[in-house]
Amino acid sequence: MNYRHGYHAGNFADVVKHVALVAVLRHLRKKDTAFSVIDTHAGRGLYDLRDAASIATGEAQRGIARLDDLMEMPAAPPVLSAYLDLVAECGRQRYPGSPLIAAKMLRPQDRLTAIEKHAEEVAILKDVLAPFRNAVAEHADGYARLTKLLPPPSRRGLVLVDPPFEAADEFETLAQTLTAAIRKFATGIYLAWYPVKSQGAADAFIGETLAAGIAKALTVEIAVAPPSDRMTCAGILVVNPPYGFAAEMQAAAELLVPRLGGQGSADINVTWRAGSE
Numbered sequence: 001m002n003y004r005h006g007y008h009a010g011n012f013a014d015v016v017k018h019v020a021l022v023a024v025l026r027h028l029r030k031k032d033t034a035f036s037v038i039d040t041h042a043g044r045g046l047y048d049l050r051d052a053a054s055i056a057t058g059e060a061q062r063g064i065a066r067l068d069d070l071m072e073m074p075a076a077p078p079v080l081s082a083y084l085d086l087v088a089e090c091g092r093q094r095y096p097g098s099p100l101i102a103a104k105m106l107r108p109q110d111r112l113t114a115i116e117k118h119a120e121e122v123a124i125l126k127d128v129l130a131p132f133r134n135a136v137a138e139h140a141d142g143y144a145r146l147t148k149l150l151p152p153p154s155r156r157g158l159v160l161v162d163p164p165f166e167a168a169d170e171f172e173t174l175a176q177t178l179t180a181a182i183r184k185f186a187t188g189i190y191l192a193w194y195p196v197k198s199q200g201a202a203d204a205f206i207g208e209t210l211a212a213g214i215a216k217a218l219t220v221e222i223a224v225a226p227p228s229d230r231m232t233c234a235g236i237l238v239v240n241p242p243y244g245f246a247a248e249m250q251a252a253a254e255l256l257v258p259r260l261g262g263q264g265s266a267d268i269n270v271t272w273r274a275g276s277e
């Protein structure tokens with residue numbers, strides 16, 4: 001448990017993951033019926049970009065800081081504007097993590113369960129979520145806890161699984177957990193983050209997960225060419241993407257790609273892996 005997200009908060013992969021998160025939550029908010037969000041690897045919820053960890057890597061400077069001009073763009077795609085507004089609400093030097101973004105998008109009837117295993121991170125997360133009456137932070141193993149929370153009482157919702165990928169068998173654990181979760185809550189929307197150090201390993205993970213009999217799934221993968229970052233490619237597997245999600249991510253990608261690439265280059269690919277719209 002050496003991983004601390006403070007080194008990476010606001011980097012290119014966080015930006016794409018959080019835009020996808022906002023896109024799904026905007027979709028869930030279209031109906032009045034309550035929804036539940038389960039964030040299995042939540043982190044601390046709010047990151048100070050002036051902290052030594054963030055300054056040491058400079059990842060936020062090559063991520064969220066490159067989107068400054070979009071904050072002022074009146075015709076930006078609604079999903080990007082909604083994401084950037086949420087970031088701006090936290091103040092210029094701070095960046096929201098997934099549980100804070102989700103908490104801010106809940107309506108009174110909705111629920112968030114944010115799980116975090118690291119004692120220091122979860123203590124901060126509890127403070128960050130304290131103002132939100134329908135959000136709870138749990139100190140637990142997100143993988144073990146997830147299946148116990150499914151299906152949510154609302155029978156509508158999103159599961160975000162965003163592991164640190166410290167363990168050698170993390171892909172396997174992730175695929176097995178997703179398979180078990182989907183068995184219990186087949187209509188849920190799932191966002192699962194993964195690194196792409198080898199496309200073969202990433203594709204094997206996706207294949208194993210989809211073998212659970214999933215009808216609709218896509219991936220959003222972002223690659224950033226050096227000199228921009230050490231970690232250059234990451235993806236999100238989206239199971240049961242809402243209608244219109246792929247097009248929204250494409251539209252956002254057109255504005256994100258030239259900015260996140262900086263002096264190098266970047267690419268965002270939205271690819272159907274099972275079914276289509």
Ligand code: SAM
Pocket residue numbers: 003004005017040041042043044045096097098099115116117118121140141142143162163164
């Ligand atoms: N989802 C967060 C966001 O987007 O802001 C970032 C999460 S970070 C990539 C992964 C987090 O998982 C770390 O805070 C780490 O302490 C935590 N963690 C590691 N193993 C865990 C486990 N088995 N269960 C729950 N949390 C875990």
